[in-house]
Amino acid sequence: MRELLERIALCVERGKVDANSPHPHDMKGQDGADELTKKALESRIPASEVLAKGLIAGMQTVGERFRDGEVYLPDVLMSAKSLTSAMKHLKPYFQSGEVKHKGKIVMGTVTGDLHDIGKKIVAMFFEGGGWEVIDLGVDVSTDKFIQAVEAHKPLAVGLSALLTTTMVSMESITREIKAKTPEVKVIIGGAPVTQDFADRIGADAYYPDPQGALDYLNAAL
Numbered sequence: 001m002r003e004l005l006e007r008i009a010l011c012v013e014r015g016k017v018d019a020n021s022p023h024p025h026d027m028k029g030q031d032g033a034d035e036l037t038k039k040a041l042e043s044r045i046p047a048s049e050v051l052a053k054g055l056i057a058g059m060q061t062v063g064e065r066f067r068d069g070e071v072y073l074p075d076v077l078m079s080a081k082s083l084t085s086a087m088k089h090l091k092p093y094f095q096s097g098e099v100k101h102k103g104k105i106v107m108g109t110v111t112g113d114l115h116d117i118g119k120k121i122v123a124m125f126f127e128g129g130g131w132e133v134i135d136l137g138v139d140v141s142t143d144k145f146i147q148a149v150e151a152h153k154p155l156a157v158g159l160s161a162l163l164t165t166t167m168v169s170m171e172s173i174t175r176e177i178k179a180k181t182p183e184v185k186v187i188i189g190g191a192p193v194t195q196d197f198a199d200r201i202g203a204d205a206y207y208p209d210p211q212g213a214l215d216y217l218n219a220a221l
């Protein structure tokens with residue numbers, strides 16, 4: 001089990017999508033994140049382990065190597081592609097379908113920010129936990145959030161940001177939502193976000209991980 005998870009992590013780190021993808025050269029012909037994730041799930045490795053010890057672990061490594069200047073933007077993009085190819089196998093495990101929707105949550109990555117991997121994972125947890133997710137995508141403006149809140153009347157709005165430069169827009173989005181619809185909970189998350197920041201901008205909750213945010217939603221029912 002450990003070996004398979006390490007191979008998945010390596011595929012994500014190196015940007016190996018599937019057996020047909022020619023990148024990277026030295027892994028040509030080998031299975032990629034796509035096939036290995038399918039194999040892991042078929043061998044009954046829990047989906048949460050595949051996510052944490054395979055996919056997220058690989059992305060974490062590439063992130064550190066990118067930060068240290070050892071790999072470049074195209075490498076990170078290939079890693080993101082590899083991770084996305086694996087996610088389709090995980091989705092059904094987080095969406096039991098048997099669960100009736102508990103309520104709605106509007107989600108999006110904030111203005112100016114194009115990172116959506118973490119947000120998609122959080123959305124999967126919410127859907128798997130029985131919530132209907134209205135995913136507005138990336139680079140979502142305050143107006144778009146407000147329009148979605150008015151149209152869908154969710155219990156909560158989930159904001160994600162991965163850049164220190166974009167997390168600041170969480171403040172205006174949160175304040176606007178709270179001013180217009182104080183009953184709607186605002187949950188924020190993403191790597192640079194902290195509890196202290198959430199307190200300062202008036203968000204109802206901050207969670208560094210999807211499970212914590214899901215537990216909060218369930219408790220807010």
Ligand code: B1M
Pocket residue numbers: 056059060062063064066067068073076077080112113114115116117118119121122157158159160161162163164165187188189190191192207208209210213
């Ligand atoms: Co970018 N990037 N990136 N990037 N990127 C980071 C974030 C960075 C830390 C890399 C680095 O320098 N080490 C850095 C930010 C520095 C900073 O602001 N302090 C950075 C930078 C600088 C940039 C660009 C500016 C690079 C450039 O162009 N020079 C550029 C900005 C583009 C833009 O947004 N306008 C950019 C671009 C990109 C790509 C497009 C290449 C790609 C994104 C692809 C995509 O998302 N479709 C990318 C990636 C992949 C990363 C790293 C490597 C990985 C991010 C990721 O997906 N992590 C990242 C380095 C890193 O984080 N190690 C980096 C995996 C994901 C599962 O984790 O998103 O944190 P995360 O989500 C977690 C939790 O945070 C939490 O749960 C999730 C699951 O566990 N969570 C929530 C997230 N949202 C939540 C919401 C909640 C609750 C929990 O409630 C609602």
